Amino acid sequence: MVKSLPPRSEVKVEETWNLQDLFKSEDDYNQAIEQLQQNVASYVEQFKGKISDVDSIIAALKGYASIYKKMVPIGAYTSLSSSEDQTNDEAQMRASKYGSIASKLGSQLSFVSSELSELPAELLEKAMGQSKDFELYLKEVLREKPYQLHPEVEKTLAAMSSVLNAPYGLYNTTKLVDIRFDDFEVDGEKFPLSYTSFEGGWESEADTSKRRAAYDAFYAKLRQYQHTAAKTYDMHLQKEKTISDLRGYDTVFDYLLFNQEVDRSMYDRQIDLIMKELSPHMRKYAKLLQKVHGLDKMTFSDLKIPLDPNYEPKITIEESKKYIKDSLSIMGDDYLTMVERSYDERWTDFAQNIGKSTGAFCSSPYGVHPYILISWTGSMEDVFVLAHELGHAGHFYNAHKHQNIFNSRPSLYFIEAPSTMNEMLMANHLLSNSDDPKFKRWVISSIVARTYYHNFVTHLLEAAYQRKVYERIDAGGSVNANVLNELKRGVLEEFWGDDVEITEGAELTWMRQPHYYMGLYPYTYSAGLTISTQVSKRILAEGKPAVEDWLKVLQAGGTKSPAELAQMAGVDITTEQPLLDTISYIGDLIDQLIELTEEIETVQTN
Incomplete structure (x- = not known):
């Protein structure tokens, strides 16, 4: 409840x-x-x-x-x-x-x-x-x-x-202060709704009637604010285009990619390859969810259901410490000391309360220590999210110790590699500790549903949509709610095809993310996860030498370009191969889920 x-x-x-x-x-x-x-x-x-x-x-x-x-x-x-x-x-x-x-x-x-x-x-x-x-x-x-x-x-x-930065503040005020969700009703019973409860609970609720009712109520409320949200976003876009033109960049893309030290081809490749190559795998995953849950049809509101909700353990904040420490122990004593300190010295804000920023983030002020925001619901997903944010913390904990204030922050392109690396280390650790098919399926489905879905699907579809928005702005246009809804729906339909019904409300997903006020940020999640997937495979195969290389990457901070940092860890991101390998790896995980499900169902029927 x-x-x-x-x-x-x-x-x-x-x-x-x-x-x-x-x-x-x-x-x-x-x-x-x-x-x-x-x-x-x-x-x-x-x-x-x-x-x-x-x-x-x-x-x-x-x-x-x-x-x-x-x-x-x-x-x-x-x-x-x-x-x-x-x-x-x-x-x-x-x-x-x-x-x-x-x-x-x-x-x-x-x-x-x-x-x-x-x-x-x-x-x-x-x-x-x-x-x-x-x-x-x-x-x-x-x-x-x-x-x-x-x-x-x-x-x-x-x-x-x-x-000039006011649109982002206005977005947050509208989202976190003005929007007040009404209770929604299922079979005569009322249930409370908020941004936090939807994203941390109702969106992945196993009960289909409650999940879909929560979805309908959530997006109905967002719709009431769509025109204000769109106008706010358009102000931000016009500001970026104006500054881009003033400074003499050829396109707004060149302006926004400049500080990332990444050219347009690397940006486009990340979006184009995933939209084309990952889509068939994720459609197969959606079909698996539909089959396991016995759904009449697979809709956008069903994509976040756990594959096996009955196997999902509830985990306290205190219990999360053992999961995190055991999973990240391979990173060495200094890294684990940082993890211990994060709990002992209250670096993390776990509480759920009215008005708190949604999602999760890590802020790493130079000269102090990192701070992490998360709204703890007690699911295994929270443990993966916390490991993710501790990846950011560990990155800057290392970079700040070895670099001065001007040299510590790397390109935005690389920023999500250390965070997603920790999710991979957690998954690898969990998988190495059991041969039980149900446990293995639960762990692999956690990787697919949390790590890869979040970073390679949710954020990537944001990036594909965002690119269409900036193409329009670059051509001298503007946007309103109807335009944004149309662009978002088009991207979702292109990716999911006929396998997932893009139900009314899904087109308003653009209203949920603050990332659009942070430049070309969304695509970097998949870029970072591409790097961390390849490095985590190295760590599994080689152990300490690969870990030592990775720690040197973290300590390098911003002293190298994204390509140079990846190269230090043994990954060549100047080619498409690491991305294709990662997409293939996701496909293999989904195939394993299908096989494990068949194995479990065979045992249950015998």
Whole structure:
């Protein structure tokens, strides 16, 4: 039975994260902002208009790194305290206030990149040779040089950043504050509904009548807000297109892929191959679900049902610790110490409450420790999600220890590889511990339904839809709810064909994801999982040497391109082979599920 969510004030403290590791009190937070403003003013006075030679370049960047380190925990505290409860007026006003302050500070500091960009390339290269700490930063300055605008324009854009980023805040406010779901009814009984309960419960409910009724009620409510949501998204898209044009990029795709250090061919290949090659495997999986559950027809609302809901164990937060530690023990003592600390020091916000951000994420402020948000429901899926987020945490835990603040963050293209790696390690560990057909089927179905469905289907279909949206924007168009619905439905129908009925409401799935406000992010999930699938196979086959290579990749942070990082782990992502191998591996898993199901059914009938 899904319960109504409590307010934040009523959840157990031990199930919340400890933001006091960022700031002990509100006074400390406010003093940090005041000190930061003074530091920026002094820095501007010391360096503005005076960056002219190698010595001043290095001195300016040292000072800039120091300021950046002070900004990070302030931004993290502001964001995290807001995401734990969007209905908290104090947290929302704090976020709004700091957004304005950060925009002003960004405007004051914009001279750094402008002045560096105006210096001769030879001088920047000389500075790179004399300071390894800032080599990567200056390399980026050189890369961005052709797209840098006049200093006053850069200053203005930085000053407008809180306004330019407003659509994302508006999206979250609409989604998490304004939308209130009514109870839905099945056979005279009423059941509570919310974003969290739908995504964490009703969407995978084994009872078909309840699941489909929850689906209908959920999407009926979303439909009431579709025009506001579409207008908000269109504002964001038009902003990206305008900045892309201003900076002189050929397309908005080039603009959004620039910082990922990935060309258009790698982006397109990820989407095109999966849409074509994975679709037959996933249709086969959908047919298996329909058969096992005895469904009259397979609809979009049925795709998240567990293959064997009766075998799904309920797992407490405390019990999850053993699953996680046993699965990740292959990563070594230092990694396990990080996992232990995450539990002992309350890095994770497990609580379910009204106004909390949906889904899960990991924030890794430099100089502190990672923070993880998840809404714990007690399913095995939660354990996989937590392992996933601890993959992000372990990545930055390692990168921050070995790299400075400018060098620690890799390309967005690579960001989901360490997280999905942990899901693969968990699955491998579980499979190695039993020969029981029902247990094996449960583990493999967890991998398919959680790891691969989520990253290779849900997020990939977002990416295919997103590409169509940006193609429209690039051609000078705009979008509204009807356009977005049509594009989303078209992608879903193309992937699932006649095997899954795309029921009314499915086209509104675009309203559920914040990823569309984060550039070309959705396709990177499948890119990361392609890398981690191949590396996890290496770890299974080779053990410690493959793990050591992977730890070096994590420690490298952002000092290498995605292709170079993958190459360090033994994967060549410049070709299509790793992706084809991964799709083939998913197909093999689904075939195993079909065989195990036949074996189980044979035993049950004899």
